Amino acid sequence: MSSSSEVRLLEMVFPHHTNHLGTLFGGQALAWMDKAAFIVASRHARRTVVTARSEEVSFRVPVRSGQLVELVAHVVGTGRSSMQVEVEMTAEDPLSGDRRVCTTGRFVMIALDSNGSPTAVPALPKPSAD
Template sequence: MKNYKNPSDSRVSITELMLPSHSNFGGKVHGGHILNLMDQIAFACASKHSQRYCVTASVNRVDFLSPVEVGELITLRASINYTGKTSMVVGVRVDSENITEGTKRHCNSSYFTMVAKDEEGKSVPVPGLILENEQAVRRFARSKQRKKEAFSRDTRFDESQFQMKEHLKRLIDENVKIDL
């Protein structure tokens, strides 16, 4: 296995027709179906980079920017944005295309943290990333910052460190009734 790889070595994309069986009660493609496809392509990308079986450790915020209609094509693109010791951040972008009108829309983007595993299910090292241009450096730096912010967010609200009085005043204008 190589020590470092280019993002282009593991970049993958898929295009799929959205069928009536993929729709929700509102007649649009179910968000859960799109999330399933996103997870699959993140797995494919991470596994291709690491040459290992990978599992999803976390998904960083998924915003559905526009609905996908039945009969549209969706294209999912994935690439490695960040590599740690055993984990990778896979950027996934979803675009839809109305094939009769020829119009395309960006539907959503998200970031999947994937961890490489060995045959016993233990985390194993992954190849590093070769950053060849400004966009690659920006993506790596952004992923590193997201990771740092997530850790800070998680520890700030940890039960052992939580200061209720500090947060009660922030809840005054919220749609909540405090009855302690």
């Protein structure tokens, strides 16, 4: 994949990101995932983008205060003005190195022109035949 169709972010889970059980608020996880989707879609389109939809978000395992999360976002499809972005969030214990995929989701991002109207985005490059 080209560098403009993938992005990686790291976040540290601090106590203010968690609920009364000491696990990451779902809304915070969604915000970080949306941020990763926004960045990769902006880089792919080289345009202003907005979130049109989040879908198929699965919370698999809880993320605890003190863990790191790595978010990896990929543009996996394009329409005329839309981009489908898959985001995977992995939790890591910084002391043991144990890593687990904790949350996955798909976002639809729309590229906008200078008037705020949907505008065309580049297609994904075709995979090369090796």
